[in-house]
Amino acid sequence: MLNQQPTNLDLMFQALADPTRRAMIDRLSRGPASVSELAKPFDMSLPAVVQHLQALEHSGLVSSQKVGRVRTVQIQPDALSLAEQWINDRRTMWVKRLDRLGDFLAETDEPETRT
Amino acid sequence: MLNQQPTNLDLMFQALADPTRRAMIDRLSRGPASVSELAKPFDMSLPAVVQHLQALEHSGLVSSQKVGRVRTVQIQPDALSLAEQWINDRRTMWVKRLDRLGDFLAETDEPETRT
DNA sequence: TTGTTACTTAACTCTATGCTTAACCAACAA
DNA sequence: TTGTTGGTTAAGCATAGAGTTAAGTAACAA
Numbered sequence: 001m002l003n004q005q006p007t008n009l010d011l012m013f014q015a016l017a018d019p020t021r022r023a024m025i026d027r028l029s030r031g032p033a034s035v036s037e038l039a040k041p042f043d044m045s046l047p048a049v050v051q052h053l054q055a056l057e058h059s060g061l062v063s064s065q066k067v068g069r070v071r072t073v074q075i076q077p078d079a080l081s082l083a084e085q086w087i088n089d090r091r092t093m094w095v096k097r098l099d100r101l102g103d104f105l106a107e108t109d110e111p112e113t114r115t
Numbered sequence: 116m117l118n119q120q121p122t123n124l125d126l127m128f129q130a131l132a133d134p135t136r137r138a139m140i141d142r143l144s145r146g147p148a149s150v151s152e153l154a155k156p157f158d159m160s161l162p163a164v165v166q167h168l169q170a171l172e173h174s175g176l177v178s179s180q181k182v183g184r185v186r187t188v189q190i191q192p193d194a195l196s197l198a199e200q201w202i203n204d205r206r207t208m209w210v211k212r213l214d215r216l217g218d219f220l221a222e223t224d225e226p227e228t229r230t
Numbered sequence: 231t232t233g234t235t236a237c238t239t240a241a242c243t244c245t246a247t248g249c250t251t252a253a254c255c256a257a258c259a260a
Numbered sequence: 261t262t263g264t265t266g267g268t269t270a271a272g273c274a275t276a277g278a279g280t281t282a283a284g285t286a287a288c289a290a
Contacts, residue, residue: 009134010132010133013132014128014129014132014277016201017129017132018125018277018278019122020278022124022201025205026205028209028214029206029208030208031212034236034237036236036237043278044279045240045279045281046237047237047239047240047279047280048280050237051238051278051279052278066235066237067284068287068288069235069236069237069286069287069288075205075221077209080202080205080206080209081206084202084203086137087196087198087199090144090195091195091196093145094144094192094195096229097144097145097146108155133247135248149267150266150267151266159249159250160251161268162251162267163248163249163250163270166247166248166249167248181267183257183266184255184256184257184258184265184266184267185265185267186267218252
């Protein structure tokens, strides 16, 4: 685990860990927006907003391109589903395990014939 | 956004952002384990491992109880689905928007009767 | 060409995170 | 009762993260 560079999943969950950035994703899930549009709801300097956007872009959750002097940002839905997938896989594994445990207990209980 | 305390979702995504902690969730999705069992795969001190476990427990992703001198840790699947839910909601919203956009473009294109 | 808009870059501050070592404590085993 | 196991607590350190202000640049508008 030493000297490990951050993976996509690291960056993605890291990006989602901040409420400001989640609010931005929220906004962007309703459609693309410019940097200053995205900045408007927040009580912080523009550079701070841009740094959040860079975190989001680095993680692959959004992409952006600049035309003229305005940069337009949009969500990158495939990245979102990667994170979703990871969680779902773990939850599924856990549930399967519980099912097997349930089966086992059912079998073990049979001889007892409860009530 | 000033002076805001971290929410469940903050703590959860934060917890999932670390590869060590994701590996622990991975292990725990196969069943409960003691602290030292969980520590074994990692090349780090026990206190470090325990701090990771605290982060996971704080976020609600796992729970633990101590009997005798061994502490047993297990996954808390409901918490996992909260994170999953958040992602899914955003992705869904995005997809719906794309659908509407598609409909709009289809209508707009109709007069053109392409090819 | 002069001003304004929409960022962008740089430098700095402050706090949080991830790790370490050292010392401690309680449970069980001999 | 003495040693060992399985944590726990405390303190410290180094890096990363979230914010700031100040200054710069490129596009468009008058």
